[in-house]
Every structure is written in structure tokens, then in C-alpha cells.
Amino acid sequence: MLTEDLRQQLISVVGQKWFLDSPNELHAYSYDATPLLQSIPDAVIIPSSVQEVSMILRMANEHRIPIIARGSGTNLAGGTVPVQGGIILNMNRFNQIYEIDEKNLTATLGPGVITADFHAAVEAIGLFYPPDPGSMRISTIGGNVAQGAGGMRGLKYGVTKDYVMGLEYVLPTGEVLRSGGKNVKDVAGYDLTRLMVGSEGTLGVITEITVKLLPFPATKRTLVVYCHDLYDAARIVEQIIAAKIIPATIEFLDQATMKVVDDFAKLGLPLDMASMLLIEQDGAEEQVMQDIEKIAKIAHHVGAAEVHMAATIEEGAKLLTARRSALSALSRLRPTTILEDATVPRARLAEMVQEIERVAHKYNLQICTFGHAGDGNLHPTCMADERDHEEIERVEQAFEEIFHASIRFGGTITGEHGVGMTKSKYLHLKVGEGGIELMERLKAAFDPNNILNPGKVFAKRDRHRIVVRQS
């Protein structure tokens, strides 16, 4: 796909050192964290400035070469897999925090900054960037923005899209645009900033991000609740909200997940329990204690088997870490772990978990469910073996039923992972054919030659996963 001439032109933009196309290098960039999806790119380029990105895009657009922007490759929906070949644009050299503006409570940074590093930098000066996706120790802010990533603090604090105030991004023509800025209020023209967030690399390549910050909460407390019954857990969540308390996070683990996590993290969890809730509240000391006490009362009242407040912030952190490592723990069981992202309105939580159990039983699969009970964003996770094609068929059918159930319950096909490659077949369930057609017209307005991450979001293609594509 890349003529030698074009290859040389691209090398002259970034320098030989930052242009990779040996077989091993291409192989390393042919997959991300999505199971069962792999495709070889034609080249990997690692630019260091918006001017380089602009030149690369302009050349790619001229020659109709796909461009796939990539951060750390933790994408779970195939978002960074180059399914039509092309150039992987590794944005990791954009890894500086340009400014933390303490007066305006904003920060401006490159897309390649690791999210957890950004947390550390702002927390060191008493500030707070709440979005905490599960991948945060590895993933980049740019990846979070492209996907509209969520996290555990979504219930109280919102998600990535609630924090992006401004962007610099590059169109396929090489044009560099800026949207938004440091202004809390700005209604000048269409909200292109928000259109770009969650656009999964299909509308432009993001080169700079300005986010909103909050003051760091004074303290936090963690409560763990064990339930005999799945519906008890759901009722507790419901009654917390009905009591007008909004905790920072309410995390849910089903029994199957508890067993696996406990084996991994050795926490001594009571494994005869049907489910557990991890609840965290942050803020001023007095308010936090009040809220946690009220929540404990609610849990007891509903009939929780056990309610335990973490004695220290460290113990609370340890419990939260166990929840964060649910995916890693589950991944140990079998060769292939498919983590999905079915989301329903909070009030339908228990029904959805039951539905997932029904589907798992129907297709004779091992599916564990954990997730963000506070905002209805569940992660049904299936342990399988991709070498068993018959099993993988059953996995695909099971998840299709699960997505249909989410929609039936008033939910969505993806709460935080994105549509990518793996859910494009289901997008119409959420937005309708008319919605898809409109989105395709918007895409064409940004990228008429369809070079930006082609084949993603609303590609009309069969769901079957693509095997390694030889170049």
C-alpha cells in the first residue's frame, strides 16, 4: 500500500528513527486489548508535533492511506486495530503536561500522557481529575478522550466527556483546528469539542487536550457490603440514590467474580455470598462519615449479610484495587477473555444481571459480571478459548442476546468501551438506521475519503472477527 516514494516522504517528516515497518514492529501493532482481532498495518509512525501530524495526514489523505491513531492500545472494541491496513499513528511522544492552571482550574496536556501520571501530577497540588477508567495506569488521556472513557467515579463525578473543555485536532486535509478552551461557558458555534470526544479516531487526530479540574476531596471512606441475594444488592443501590446520597462510586461484583478475585488478591472474601458492593464516598470529613453511616444503615435495613467499613484509607484502597483487578484476575482462568460493556439505567440492574446469568446458562458459558452498579454500567466477562471455534460461536450468540437485552431495558450497547469494530453491527439497535445515516454524513464532512480509522463505529460488515491479515 505504501509506495517507496511515499514511504520516503513520510520518513522525511519524522526521521527514520520514528518510522517503523519491520515485520516484528508491524506485528506488535497489529492488535490491541480486544480478543480475537488482529490485522497488520503498513507502517507505524511516531510523530512529535502537530506540524508532523498535519503533514502525515495530508499525505495519507492524498494517497488514500488509512490512519489509525493509537495511545497505549488498551482498546477493548478493536478501535486501534488497523483492519484495512494503513498507518498506525502512535501518539505517545505527545506525553507532556503543558500547563496546570490553578487559577482557572484547567490543565492542558498532550494526548500521550498516561492517565494515572496525570492524576499524580494534579493531586500533588491538591487538584483532582476524576475520570478513572480501569485501564488508567496504562492508557493515555488521548485514548480516553477518543473513546469517551468512563471509570468508577462516573456516578458522582461524570466521565471523560464531562471534563474536556477544549481540543486541538487535525483533519485529513492537514488542517489544524481548535475548539473550546478554558472557558467554563462557551456557546460559540457547534460543540465540536464534544463531538470529537468519543468519536473513536474517525473524525480527526487529537493533538492537544484542555480539561477541567476540581479541588481534591478532603477525605474518603470505603464500605463493603455482602449480600445473600442479587436483588438485595440492587435494592441497596436503589435506596442509596432514593435517600439523595450520591456516593463517589458503587461497584458490584457477582459471586463468580468474587471467587476469582479472591483467589488472585487473597482478601478472604465470604464466597458463599451472592454479590458484594464496594461503596466509596469522598468530600468533607463530616459529610463523608454521615453518608457512609446512612449507607450502612440502608444496607442493614435491606438485609445485607455483612456491612464493613474500611478502617483506613489504605484498607479502602486495597479493596478498590481488588475490584480494579477483576479483569486481570478473570484473565488468568482461560486463554481468551471477552469483556463487554452492557449498560442499562440503574433501576434495571438486577434484571440485567439475571438476564446475563440466564444467557450464560443457555449457551453453557462461564460469564462473570462486575461493574459500576451506581450508573448501570456492567461488564459481563466471558472466559473461553479462541481455539475452540464452536465455543466462540456460542460466545458471539450469547453477547448478541445480551446487547438486545440492554436495549430492551432502555440501555445502550456500550457505556464506556466504545463501538470500535466489535459492536458496529449493533449500533443501529441504539441509534436507529436514521441515526447511523446521519452519523455517516457527519463523518463525511470531516473525512470525505474515509481515511481516519476506517471500518470502525458504523462499518457495515459481518461481525465475525478478522484473523491476521497478511500485507
Next chain:
Amino acid sequence: MLTEDLRQQLISVVGQKWFLDSPNELHAYSYDATPLLQSIPDAVIIPSSVQEVSMILRMANEHRIPIIARGSGTNLAGGTVPVQGGIILNMNRFNQIYEIDEKNLTATLGPGVITADFHAAVEAIGLFYPPDPGSMRISTIGGNVAQGAGGMRGLKYGVTKDYVMGLEYVLPTGEVLRSGGKNVKDVAGYDLTRLMVGSEGTLGVITEITVKLLPFPATKRTLVVYCHDLYDAARIVEQIIAAKIIPATIEFLDQATMKVVDDFAKLGLPLDMASMLLIEQDGAEEQVMQDIEKIAKIAHHVGAAEVHMAATIEEGAKLLTARRSALSALSRLRPTTILEDATVPRARLAEMVQEIERVAHKYNLQICTFGHAGDGNLHPTCMADERDHEEIERVEQAFEEIFHASIRFGGTITGEHGVGMTKSKYLHLKVGEGGIELMERLKAAFDPNNILNPGKVFAKRDRHRIVVRQS
């Protein structure tokens, strides 16, 4: 513009009662709250259902008739003035609250619901919809959403665009689309919900809105601070934020505004003061008292002339009402009041106010400045007489300098009022020519025949206001 045939077809959709085109009726809809702008529509239609809106739009699209959706007509940027004639679509019959979902903390309502009525309905059951635009007793939720309206609580709680979770809207083809929903997290496809918010009636006609709700704060306290000096007020705002306190609102009035408001509301304000700040914090009793005390200390430390805490919620409300009536008070002075919306990052507040004073002096105009000091969203307001054409020329030149200054300070041309007709000439200052071209392509994707509120947002036309257009 409307053939008799088309006229009859439209009447058959809504019924004769809801189709208005007598000269008096057309005149009533030829203007909104924007000074110096008026244009006669061809008809006014008041639909009651999405099916009616769909049929009307389809017919209008076929015949290339402009459609201008309208709520209460409180628009300040010409957004609802039918500058190219056409049909005013009065959405006021969509005035029901369909559902308040206490479990999911959402509400679903029609665009014609008056914002203050919606506040009352949710507050009656202990819930809270924070956006409080100055027009809220008159304006509709639909109008707020179309404009991306702000309000006094923006600093702590955000603005309308942070609360819209889902929409139903109609395209010019008559196609009815739904975006978003009740899910806290949803990244299925592009964020069309957020693209519609603030799109000023140019992309679709909104027929249903789902918003997020919060629990109603336990209590609130109001502090009033009088300053000898403009820079003291700005420094106080700065230090409040630096102390990691985010009050619900920090409102600013300059001396000129204080004099006029005091004459109107008889509050006994100390009129030798250069400026005043009205600060409100809400939340749990203890935290509110703590924050208010810290704020009072900061104010004293900076050198405020007087710091006074409202003794009761009622007294606080009275002071806030005085601030809310600033526009009404200023409007009494001279026949024409031009209220603008120049916004800068918070840290540039004092400089901006000084710049406005400089410009007022340069052009020999009376400009009072008040606004949302907490988020840098200022309302420089000029009292003039539209019959004095020479004075109006000076007003236009003055505001042009003010917009340029906002941009120079890193701000925007409009924080909450919208671009509409009156600021389309300046949009390029904020988004660039490339940004405008992209927005025009997006507009074309929604509305290829340009029937939805044509001439707004990025029309290329001279700034001079249009006088009454005879049909």
C-alpha cells in the same frame, strides 16, 4: 412565500386554530428580546405532537420554506427572528413534564415547559435541576437547550449542556431521531445529543428532552461583599478558587449597575463602592457554614469594605433577586438596552471589566457590567436609544472592540446567549475560518436545503441590524 395550496396543507396538519397569519399575529412574532432586530414571518404554526412537527418540516423542506423554532422568544442574539421569512414553529404546546424518574434521577419533558415551572416540579420532591438562566421564569427548556443556556449556578453545577442526557428531534426530511437516553454512560456512536445542544435551531427541531437531576441541596447561605476597588473583587474571586472552594455562585455587579439596581429594588446598597460580589454556597449545613466563613475571611483579608452574611435564606434570596433583576433595572433607563455576553477565563476578569470601562469611555457610552464572576461570563450592558443612529453606530463599534478583547484574553464571543444573528460576524474570531467551514459542512449534513433557522450562527452577512421586512 406560502402558496395557498401549501397554506391549506399546513392548516390541515394542525387545524385552523393553530395556524396564525393575520398581520397582527405575524407582527407579534417578528421580534424577540434582541434589540434592533425585526423581520416578519410568513406564518406561525403551533404544533402539539412530534408527528405534526414531522409533517410540517417535510412540507417546508420540499418547498424550501424556512422554519424557525421558538419557545418564549427571550433570545438575546436574534435566534428566533425570522430574518429570511418563513414559518415560526411555536413549541409551547409541548409543555408537559412526561416523567420524573426518581430512581434514575432523570426527567423527560417537552421543550415548551417553562424552566422555572420545571424547577418547582422537581424541587417539590427534593430534586434539583441546577441550570438557572436569567430568563428562567419565562424561557422554556427547549429554548435553553437550543441555546446552551447558562445561569448563575454554572460555576459549581455546570450549564444546560451538562444536563441533557437525551433528545428526540426532527430533521428537515421529517425523520424523527432519538439520541442518548437515561444512561449515565453511553458512548454508542457520535454524541449527537451534545451536538444538538447549543445548535440554535439550525440542525433539527427538538421535540423531547431527557435531563439529569441531582438531589436538592440541604441548605444554602448568601454572602454579600462590597469592594472599594474592582481589582479587590477579582482578587477575592481568585483566592476563593485557590482555596479550593467552589461556591454555587459568585455574581458581580459594577458600581454603575449597583446604582441602577438599588434605585429599582431599594436595597440600600452602599453606592460609593466600586463593586459588589454576591456569593452563594449550598450543600450540607456544616460544609456551607464552613465555606461561607472561609470566604468571608478571604474577603476581609483582601480588604473588602464590608462583608455581610444574609441572616436567613429569605434575605439571601432577596439579594439574589436584586442581581437577577439587573437587566430589568437597567432597561428602565433608556429606550434601547443592548445586553452582551463577553466571556473570559476567570483569571482575566478584572482586566476585562477595566477594558469595558475604557471602551465605554472611548465611545462616550453608558455601559454597566454585571455577571457571573465565578466563571468569567460577564454581561456588559449598554443603555442607548435606537432612534439615535449615530449613537447606535458607536455602540456597534464599542462591542466589536469588546469581542476582540474577549478573544485576546483567551475568552469567547458568547458564554451563554448564543451566536444567533448578532454575533455571526465574529464567530471566526473564536473558531477560525476552518472551524466555520467544518460547521457549515455539518449543517449541510443535517439540513442540505438550509431551511432550519437560516441566516443564523455563521451567515456571512454584514452586521447591521435588519429593520422590519415587509412580507
